[in-house]
Amino acid sequence: GENVEQHPSTLSVQEGDSAVIKCTYSDSASNYFPWYKQELGKGPQLIIDIRSNVGEKKDQRIAVTLNKTAKHFSLHITETQPEDSAVYFCAASIRNTGNQFYFGTGTSLTVIP
C-alpha cells in the first residue's frame, strides 16, 4: 500500500507569516492529494486538493504544489491568522482503488498573534 510521510509534526509561526507543510508518498500510482484541517473536537475539513495532472493549485491564501517526479507535495498558507491554528493532514489516494485515503501523521500549526 501507500506510505505518506508528513513534516513537520509541529509548526509555530507569527501572525502574518507563511507556513509550509510537506508530504511525501511512495506509490507512483497515487493520483489524488487532498489536504484537511482538523480543529479540536471536529472532523477533518477539506481545504484544498490537487490531482496528478496539475502541478499547482491556489485558493486565496492557500496553495498546494505537487512534484510527481520526486513524489512530494506541499501546503502553503500565506498571511497566516490565528484561526489557521489547527492540525493539518495530507493524504494520498491510489488510482482506481476508490476512496481509500492514506493519511500523513498530521502537523499541529500554531499561529501566534
Added chain:
Amino acid sequence: KAGVTQTPRYLIKTRGQQVTLSCSPISGHRSVSWYQQTPGQGLQFLFEYFSETQRNKGNFPGRFSGRQFSNSRSEMNVSTLELGDSALYLCASSLIAGKTDTQYFGPGTRLTVL
C-alpha cells in the same frame, strides 16, 4: 445542504461489549467510508461502501464490520471490544465510488472502551 452526520457523538463501553455507530452521508452522496483516528496510529482506513456493497477494506480484524442501506446511510459495528479500540471513528461521504472522489468528513464518534 446538510453535512455528514454521525450518531452518537460519544460512547463509553466496556471490554467484550459490542457497539454500532451510524453515519448519514451528504444528500445525494452514495459512497461512505469509515476511518479510525488514534493518537498513535493516526487516521486509518476501515472500509468503503457503495450501493450497499463493500468496495474496499483496510487492515483491521474481522471484529470490525459495516453495512450500507439503500438510502446510503451506513453503520459500522465493532464486536468484542478491546481497550485499543478506543478512538475517534470518522465517516466520510463522497458522490461516487470507483474513482477517487472528494471526501467530506463528519464530526466523528468518540468511543471509549473501559
